[in-house]
Amino acid sequence: MAGSDEVSNKQVILKHYVTGFPKDSDMSVVTKTMKLKPLNGYGVAKVLDSTHPNYKKGDLAWGYTGWEEYSLIASPLLLIKIEHTDVPLSYYTGILGMPGITAYVGFYEVCSPKKGESVFVSAASGAVGQLVGQLAKLAGCYVVGSAGSKEKVDLLKKKFGFDEAFNYKEEPDLDAALKRYFPEGIDIYFENVGGKMLDAVLLNMKLRGRIAMCGMISQYNLEQPEGVHNLMQVVGKRIRMEGFIASDHYDLYPKLLELVLPAIKQGKIVYVEDIVEGLEKAPAALVGLFTGQNVGKQVVVVARE
């Protein structure tokens, strides 16, 4: 848990505040012994030293760590101990970590799915989307996903078992695409992208549809977010749109493990990761997220066991 002053500490540094899309050149990889401003994110770590009674040397944990070789974790609230090591440890950055809780909470708690309902997932091959789609299939729903390449669309249909999938970049009219896959409308939309897709979805929601507002990756890096024009649909169709953040719901983590761990071992749920080796690759991997370069959950290997 503690970095020592004697070890050199390779870090990804943000050189300046980023407006718009991040570029590789906005970051640099440096080797230091003092802390500058490493980026933060969810990682899996092995405890090297600990003054907290719950953690001892050699324990594994996942949580909010720096983008660096060694992190000093100031609060145990930022970590969850890893108890099950018979799955890839990297899964604790994804399906068994924060994105897993996000998918679980958004789908079950926010959307209250019923068997036979129609579910649409955007950014469906990403860290969260691929699990949402598989949870929806397990719940007996009809599931369609959108993604940004033929490879991802194939993955959705062949690997994750989505009923249908389409490449949004090849659809000049998103409303028409949704009407093709949902002639009777959408009960549940798991929102990961925002903007034009949300506008098209609103036109295709059914009465009393539910929209889990998970993220809006198409909007994060715009100086002015796109306008959404079809909110009147929310009134007439009695739609519920609800934002949520995984970290409010860590109490449900045992339920996620209970559902997903055996399903992974039985091959009923699969998870695709896009793994790059070495912190040096981290800036390019981050940049790639915003243009959809990654296929599956983006993972950066800092060190192997």
Place this chain on the structure above:
Amino acid sequence: MAGSDEVSNKQVILKHYVTGFPKDSDMSVVTKTMKLKPLNGYGVAKVLDSTHPNYKKGDLAWGYTGWEEYSLIASPLLLIKIEHTDVPLSYYTGILGMPGITAYVGFYEVCSPKKGESVFVSAASGAVGQLVGQLAKLAGCYVVGSAGSKEKVDLLKKKFGFDEAFNYKEEPDLDAALKRYFPEGIDIYFENVGGKMLDAVLLNMKLRGRIAMCGMISQYNLEQPEGVHNLMQVVGKRIRMEGFIASDHYDLYPKLLELVLPAIKQGKIVYVEDIVEGLEKAPAALVGLFTGQNVGKQVVVVARE
């Protein structure tokens, strides 16, 4: 309940499909004995004749009627019988009718208010808004309303007991206006207008805020609705936005009466109506709604008892 072929029937006729804002000249008032296409809306009526066992001559009812002197009501589901006549009968088009159910359901069922919470109501002096504000005060909330004239703002503060009120037409920066009245943010927004106001409200919502999506009068007559840019706030602030329609909740009507009837009689809840006399005035009254000419619930007297 039945129009006779022998009576002349004055009606407000829609001359053609209206794009944009309705003008007086889009409608005409005619006297006919045959049905053309009268407009429909909520009215109070006295039964002249009935073949339904629940209704007899002389009964009073409110519900979905034509804009005409005599209406033939095909289904009893479109009417609710009036049992309490010791209040103005016109109230059954407003506070004791559909707008009353709308205020009750939107505030209590959609927003789940708690004592001490901060409530913002747009179009606050209208048929629904004035009741929402008074319900919120009865529930122990801090309430601010917006309206479109000094006269209406005075009404909100002096007659309906809103804590604060402002004229949105005199606020060049709606975000700044909301920050002035809600320095700690808004828990509950009762949405009646849409567009720029919704965008400003999103910036000022508190964590876990609730937005009852009741209507968007600023948007109904635009060829292309305005874009709403700040929906990302819904994710980070865990906001719930929910559309609803009063007619789904008529089962709660007895609860509305139980709460509001005694409060009206005790003077704890007041209701302001803008009454015009005669069907001839109906077209101008409808047109006036979209430019905020009415002060309080707009009522057209077709006939007095």
